[in-house]
Amino acid sequence: MNIELLSIGDELLIGQTINTNAAWIGQEMSLIGARIVRTTVISDTTEAIQSSLDSIDSNTDCIIITGGLGPTKDDITKHTLCSYFNTRLEVHLPTLKKIEDYFFKRNRPMLEANIQQAELPLNCEILNNNYGTAAGMWFEEKGKIFISLPGVPYEMKGIMLEEVIPRLKEKFSLKSIYHKTALTQGIGESFLAEIIYNWENSIRSNNLGLAYLPSPGLVKLRITSYRGEEDKKIIDAYFDELKNLIPEALYGFENESLTQVIGEMLRTRKMTIGTVESCTSGLLASQICSISGASDYFMGSLLTYSNSLKISLADVSPETLEKFGAVSEEVVKEMAIGGRKKLGVDCCISTSGIAGPNGGSIEKPVGLVWIAIALPTKTIVKKFQFGDNRERTVQMTVSSALNYLRYELETT
């Protein structure tokens, strides 16, 4: 089944509202095996709506329209649909009753504009809105299905889940799509593509889809089967193979975050954690604490931005600092070991780097970062080079440190 979305609203075009409705509908439709082929965002004018309806692709089976059904004057979707389908509005008594109840319950006055919301096209099936006053509409016209929903996210979602999705499943007896997504950190998209070249070709030759979904420092790899659940085993086998190809990069599946993965590992191992941060200046700790329940394993941190605090708080020796400089293997190692002791934790991650844009030199260019992890039995250290964007370097340091710890805990 091919679906087009039509999102109506000037607030979307000028960027005052981000179109999260389209993303949510896209996710829900993928899950039932329907395919969104196009999303169009337009202004709330009769002309724009009319012209979009006229340009629907002939292969489209269903059009989901959101927005333009509220009680204010710029809402004209309903009138435009009437003229498009050559029908007229009439008061729909059950809807009028619902709107009256809605205002009565909230003890608020009902306005003329609200009464008009009960006027609905004659040729449609009414979709119940249990979350507001604008009813949804289901038209079967011109060999296609047209669905019109309010733009307020929780009203739209309610009608979709309760009224639209069950009807679509029945109407199109949908075969289901099956997706699985692996999450990787630390290998850029192009380099990853070379490493997994043969693996990718094998996937495609099996009539499965592969998509690279990059975000700073992370690349998601999604395999899609249009044959549905029956390909689950073969896809799982591909991911097992991938895990062997890139064990240092692959940290999880689906919607897991690195922070969640590490949280689970620390919890099952009954280990506590802390950080000693210089270039990340607290972002690493705040990431670890971003999930509820982090106080089970996270104790605290020392943010030693100045050299004197590296000495007084993290027990870095003044001689090491003098001899190797703050951004060095030796100092970051002493930071992790000193922090582990001072914070009384099992595991301490330390970071020191040159975030830039200033402070670089030939031997220590902007983007150079050292990360150390002090564990009960050993301390490990790794060098990174992240380039010259300050914000990105800090983010990459955080995700690299978390993934470095994940790999270390997993393999020891």
Next chain:
Amino acid sequence: MNIELLSIGDELLIGQTINTNAAWIGQEMSLIGARIVRTTVISDTTEAIQSSLDSIDSNTDCIIITGGLGPTKDDITKHTLCSYFNTRLEVHLPTLKKIEDYFFKRNRPMLEANIQQAELPLNCEILNNNYGTAAGMWFEEKGKIFISLPGVPYEMKGIMLEEVIPRLKEKFSLKSIYHKTALTQGIGESFLAEIIYNWENSIRSNNLGLAYLPSPGLVKLRITSYRGEEDKKIIDAYFDELKNLIPEALYGFENESLTQVIGEMLRTRKMTIGTVESCTSGLLASQICSISGASDYFMGSLLTYSNSLKISLADVSPETLEKFGAVSEEVVKEMAIGGRKKLGVDCCISTSGIAGPNGGSIEKPVGLVWIAIALPTKTIVKKFQFGDNRERTVQMTVSSALNYLRYELETT
């Protein structure tokens, strides 16, 4: 000037990525007085791109295409544009040189796919990408302007700001809109609207526009004049008036961040700063350090998530902790005073709160936060209640702490 956006990517259609690019471009275009008339999101296939190019409205002056320019195989925008414009790809030497430099600086191997990124259509002007390897393209064909940009947000934004917007302004000699934006923190949109009711009416009666641009914890107020710079003085006078109406909330103008405002204040006062954080767990410090040059005034922090570290690191007395609990006026005050001493700074901010979703009680509900600031001459403390969303509470604590310090430094 009428603009259409074309966002390419299956990840957008299936909702794995939310189309924040379209919202950002919409905002930027509004600022220069251009109008987004339609945004279309399509799949990364030749057919979909081709068909969208064919259905561009005749009144559209400019088409901005994002996505589909990365180095992996599912990126086909460039080839489709070549066939649409009846031209071919050729290696663009300056771009090749830039890509080589990019990999050389990062000490990473350059791959065949990256070299191919330097192959660009012959009929376009190349738009410099200072943030990645995919160049932007500017075509003037068929009486319209076509702009193709990578989909990675920070690369797209960089090229838009540095290359596209200046060219669009010149090309279309856009009638000058004059905007000025005031930045406020700590007052919700509806409450703010009540406080500034008369001020707002006076603005509107002067034929100026006022927009509320809310984001979590912050509300921007933008005054717009369609008469241009000539209204600068009258708009400045309105903002002077606003500063008197809401001195605790109004912290700056235009694109200043609270962090920048505070950085400047500390630098001119030659003061140093540090933090002792519990519920914000490093996010406050990382915000202060997010701007280059922060090492001039930021020394370091103690993240005392556990009670034992509040005692051992920040010198909070065990009796105070026992008697009042970690989230209390007394403890947060001792944290700030202890941290000021331990970190050797002029000014120390401390935070302690219940971020949730668990850990609340009737006396201390989820969302309760205490913030203290220890200064050379005094220590001040304030209580906040932020509701039950963990992430929002942490963010609100950070912005409230920064704004509290800003107001204190400004008024003493």
